Amino acid sequence: MTVELHTLTGAYALDAVPEEEAAAFKRHLRGCSACRQEVRELRETAARLGSALAAAPPPRLREATLAQAARTRQWPPLVAAVRRAEPVKKPSVRIALWGAAAAAAVALVFGLLTTNTEPGPDPAQKRLASVNSVLTxxxxxxxxxxxxxxxxxxxxxxxxxxxxxxxxxxxxxxxxxxxxxxxxxxxxxxxxxxxxxxxxxxxxxxxxxxxxxxxxxxxxxxxxxxxxxxxxxxxxxxxxx
Known part of the structure; x- marks a missing residue:
C-alpha cells in the first residue's frame, strides 16, 4: 500500500481521489516529504493552468502534443502486473493508475501552456505571463x-x-x-x-x-x-x- 500511495500525488493535487484513499494519503503525507513537495508543485501548476483563458490553439499544437506525449514516462510494468494478477482491478490499484495519469496530464498541459502560448495583447495572457515570471x-x-x-x-x-x-x-x-x-x-x-x-x-x-x-x-x-x-x-x- 505504501508504494501505491506514492503514485497518488497527481490525483490528490487535482482532488480526484475518493474519500477513503484521500484520508490514507493525507496520513501518508505527514511522513513523506517527497510527496508533500510533489503535491505542492502540482497544485501550483494546476493553479497556473486555472488562470489561463480559453483561446484558439496555435497551428503547431497537435504536433507539440504528440511530441510531448511521446516523451512522457509511462507505467507499463504496473499495468502488466495488474493484468496478470487481477482481471478486475482492485480500487487501490485503479486509483494508483489514475494518479499516474493525472500527474502526466498536469505535466503535459503545463508544458504546452508554457511553450505554446502565443504572445498577444490579451490581458489574461499578460497576467498569466506575469504570474509565471514570479513563480520561475x-x-x-x-x-x-x-x-x-x-x-x-x-x-x-x-x-x-x-x-x-x-x-x-x-x-x-x-x-x-x-x-x-x-x-x-x-x-x-x-x-x-x-x-x-x-x-x-x-x-x-x-x-x-x-x-x-x-x-x-x-x-x-x-x-x-x-x-x-x-x-x-x-x-x-x-x-x-
Missing amino acids: APDASTVKGAERDGTTVVTSRSHGKVVVLAGDLPPLAPGKAYQVWLIGASGVHSAGLLDSDGPHRTRPVLAELPGGIDRVGITVEPAGGSRMPSTPAVAMIPLGG
Whole structure:
C-alpha cells in the first residue's frame, strides 16, 4: 500500500481521489516529504493552468502534443502486473493508475501552456505571463501556509511582486469573498480577492509587493472586498526571502 500511495500525488493535487484513499494519503503525507513537495508543485501548476483563458490553439499544437506525449514516462510494468494478477482491478490499484495519469496530464498541459502560448495583447495572457515570471524567478521564495487551507505564497523581490495560491479554503456563503492582504511596517494593503474557478480551486492573486511587507493575511469580507480587514484572519503566512 505504501508504494501505491506514492503514485497518488497527481490525483490528490487535482482532488480526484475518493474519500477513503484521500484520508490514507493525507496520513501518508505527514511522513513523506517527497510527496508533500510533489503535491505542492502540482497544485501550483494546476493553479497556473486555472488562470489561463480559453483561446484558439496555435497551428503547431497537435504536433507539440504528440511530441510531448511521446516523451512522457509511462507505467507499463504496473499495468502488466495488474493484468496478470487481477482481471478486475482492485480500487487501490485503479486509483494508483489514475494518479499516474493525472500527474502526466498536469505535466503535459503545463508544458504546452508554457511553450505554446502565443504572445498577444490579451490581458489574461499578460497576467498569466506575469504570474509565471514570479513563480520561475531565480529569487522566487515559496512559503506554504497551514495544511488545512493549502495556501502558498511566492514572492520575487527582483520582480517586486507576490503570488498567492489557495486551493483548499472552505466555501463561503453568498455575498462573501476571501480577500488577500499584504501586511508590514508600511501598513495593510489589499492584494485582491481570491476568485473561485470551481470547488476547492481558486485563481492565483498577483499583486505588487510594497516595501516593508513581511506577511500575507486572508480574511472573509463582503463580496467586492473591503478597504481594510473587517474580520479576523483565516490565514496568516510570513513572507520568505
